[in-house]
Structures are given as C-alpha cells and as structure tokens.
Amino acid sequence: MERIKTYNFRLYPTKKQEELLNHHLWLSKELWNFLLQKEKDHYNETSKFIEKTELQKLTKKSGLFSQTAQAVCHRLYNAIMKMVRERKQGKNTGFPRFKNFFRMKSLYYPQAGFKLEEKLEVSPFGEIKIKKHREINGTIKTLTLKRTPSGKWFAMFVVYVQKKIPQQNNGPKTGLDFGLMNFATLSNGFTIPNPKPLIKHEQKLIFFQRRFSKKNKKSRNRNKAKIKLANVHEKIKNMRLDFLHKTSNALISNYSFIAIEKLATREMIIKGHGKGINDAGWSMFAFILCSKAEEAGCKVELVNSMNTTKECSRCKTIVPKSLYIRTHNCPKCGLIMDRDQNAALVILKRQPLPKGSGATCKASGSLGANAGPGGSNALEDGRTKIPSLNKEPGNHRDFADAKCGTFSR
Numbered sequence: 001m002e003r004i005k006t007y008n009f010r011l012y013p014t015k016k017q018e019e020l021l022n023h024h025l026w027l028s029k030e031l032w033n034f035l036l037q038k039e040k041d042h043y044n045e046t047s048k049f050i051e052k053t054e055l056q057k058l059t060k061k062s063g064l065f066s067q068t069a070q071a072v073c074h075r076l077y078n079a080i081m082k083m084v085r086e087r088k089q090g091k092n093t094g095f096p097r098f099k100n101f102f103r104m105k106s107l108y109y110p111q112a113g114f115k116l117e118e119k120l121e122v123s124p125f126g127e128i129k130i131k132k133h134r135e136i137n138g139t140i141k142t143l144t145l146k147r148t149p150s151g152k153w154f155a156m157f158v159v160y161v162q163k164k165i166p167q168q169n170n171g172p173k174t175g176l177d178f179g180l181m182n183f184a185t186l187s188n189g190f191t192i193p194n195p196k197p198l199i200k201h202e203q204k205l206i207f208f209q210r211r212f213s214k215k216n217k218k219s220r221n222r223n224k225a226k227i228k229l230a231n232v233h234e235k236i237k238n239m240r241l242d243f244l245h246k247t248s249n250a251l252i253s254n255y256s257f258i259a260i261e262k263l264a265t266r267e268m269i270i271k272g273h274g275k276g277i278n279d280a281g282w283s284m285f286a287f288i289l290c291s292k293a294e295e296a297g298c299k300v301e302l303v304n305s306m307n308t309t310k311e312c313s314r315c316k317t318i319v320p321k322s323l324y325i326r327t328h329n330c331p332k333c334g335l336i337m338d339r340d341q342n343a344a345l346v347i348l349k350r351q352p353l354p355k356g357s358g359a360t361c362k363a364s365g366s367l368g369a370n371a372g373p374g375g376s377n378a379l380e381d382g383r384t385k386i387p388s389l390n391k392e393p394g395n396h397r398d399f400a401d402a403k404c405g406t407f408s409r
C-alpha cells in the first residue's frame, strides 16, 4: 500500500530565473483566460462544451512547457465539469473566473520536466538553487512551483511512500475539547495554551494594511507595501502551522486514542464567534491530527459536538451555562469540575460518529499538490456553504441539457 506525502522546499532563483518564472505564470494566466473565452463562446453558440482533446490542441502555441500547459487546460476542464455536475444537482454555480496575474500562483509538472539533485533542474528555467531541509523518502511523482503573495518561490513535491504497518501505541485514551482561552483541554485536565498568532500580530497587520491602502494605485511603493503586508500574513500562517504540527505530533505519540468534536467552524464564525476561531485553526488541526495518527498507531475519532459543554460527564444531566461560567457544577450528582475538562470527558465517552457520515478522517490522498498545506477540508461536514444569490430566471441556460465531453473521473 502506498500513501501520498508532500514535501515543500524553498527555492532561491536568480534574478533572471525569477523573471522567467513570473513570465511563465503570466503565460499560464493568458492561456487560462484564452481557453475559458473559447469555452464560453462555444457554449453560447452551440450549448455544448469543447471536448477535452480539442481544448488540449489549443494549448500548443502557449509558449509554456508542454505539460504545464496541459495542466492548465486540465484544471480548467475539471472546473467546467464540476460546474456542470453542480448545475445538475440544482446548484447555481457559474463559470470559472477569468484570472489576473496575481490569481495564477503555480506551475504544475505532472510527470516530467524536472530533476532533483543538489539543485532543482526544471525545464525551461535551468538549475534553481533549493534548500532541501529534509530527505525525501519515496518516489517523486509531481512537482508544483509555487509563488507566495510576498514573492517567495517554493517547490512542492508529491511523493508516493510505502505505508508502514502501524506500531501499537500503548498510551492512554483521551478526549479533546477545543476552546478559545486554551487551544484545547484534555480529559485528564491537561491544557494546551493558545498561541493566538493573529491577535499577537494584529497591530503590525493594521499598520502595514493602512500603509498599503494609502499608496497610489500602480505605484512602485504600493508594490513594496504589498510585499511587506504579505510577509506579515505569511509569518502568522507559518506560526500557526508550526504550532499545529508540533501539538499534533506530541498528542499522537503520547495517546493511543483521541476523540475530538466534529465542529461546524464556518457556522460558528458566521454566528459571530469571530476571528479567534479562524486563528485557532481547529479544522486544520483535526486534518493534521488525522493524517498523522495512523502511522503513529493512534486512532482519532470524531464525535457529535451537540451539548458537549452542557452535559455532565458523570450523570449525563444537561446543565446550561453561559460562556463566562468556567466551572461545571452538576445539581444532580454534585460533580464540580473545570468546564473544559468536563466537556473533554463527555467527548471521550461519546460514541464515535459512523463512518461515511462525512466524519471519517481522510488522511491519505487528500494532501494533493494543489491542496497543499493550506487546505482545511478535514471536517467536510462542518463547513456550510453560504448560499449564492439567486440569479433571475432566464439568466442562465439549463446546464442539465448541455452536452459535454467525457468525464475524466
């Protein structure tokens, strides 16, 4: 059995290489827009979409490395097919968007065109200096060259690794309750403090944001300010990821079983619980925890999050309490305990949600090249889609009738 792993390394291209890399991003943005316009025109004329093979022929004179150009075409075609599927399900999905230069962030090499040794040799950029901060164990399958908003370049490798037989972890079982004051509380009373990277950098962020917005549009100084702002955002993101990785590593190596709540983070943010939830990164944490647990011989289960803070962990009585009451005090059995520890105990004792209800942790395969470390789809059901505005009837064609090319999946 094989599993997918991604490795992310910083690249240090020369000035010339950087110019060429940016030029190729610009070319792929041009190609995307060109193909999208073709698809739109063809659909307006014939109510059909251009077949994939025909679309691929249009990429030949793009000036990009052939496989990268094919990948742009593939991505666009998949986006259109997704739109068709969703339209058939009755959703009001529109065409993919035209992209500007800043929306095109990566160049994808699905099979060939690169070689990794001391440096990274990529066609047509030549040898690029790379910082390999760890060894790759496994077979490299794909490469994505990625530019961050601050202008840094990274090489992301998707690698197939042999799945190890999980070693038995003899640690105890624990329940885990997420919170805002503490990042999480375990059922044994142990707490993990919240590093709050966003809140710590908030003043800095406000300062650079204000500076950026005051600059004249299209001025060089605006670009400089933009990079400084992007750097702060990256710093926050890196701090958060670092904390999540270290915490999940510590948990899976110490415990054999971890129960966590299936959270509806998006709903909570909409209801006004605010940026603290985004800052804590719970869904990202759940995703990282699930993807690492199996190899460490640890089992992670998701449980229903309903009334976990109100229920008594000893007698199951519902004891309502507002946010500022920090102690659980049960009138029936007399249990007095820290509110979060009580919730963690309730979570530990709850039955795991059945597999297939969207509650399973999809560890392998979900860290694809484009998902990257920024993807946070761990708790798919926890995310509720905000309904899009209904268009007036007659504004769009009936996509169910549209004939389209073969589905690639």
Ligand SMILES: [Zn+2]
Residues within 6 Å of the ligand: 312, 313, 314, 315, 316, 317, 330, 331, 332, 333, 334, 335
């Ligand atoms: Zn009780």
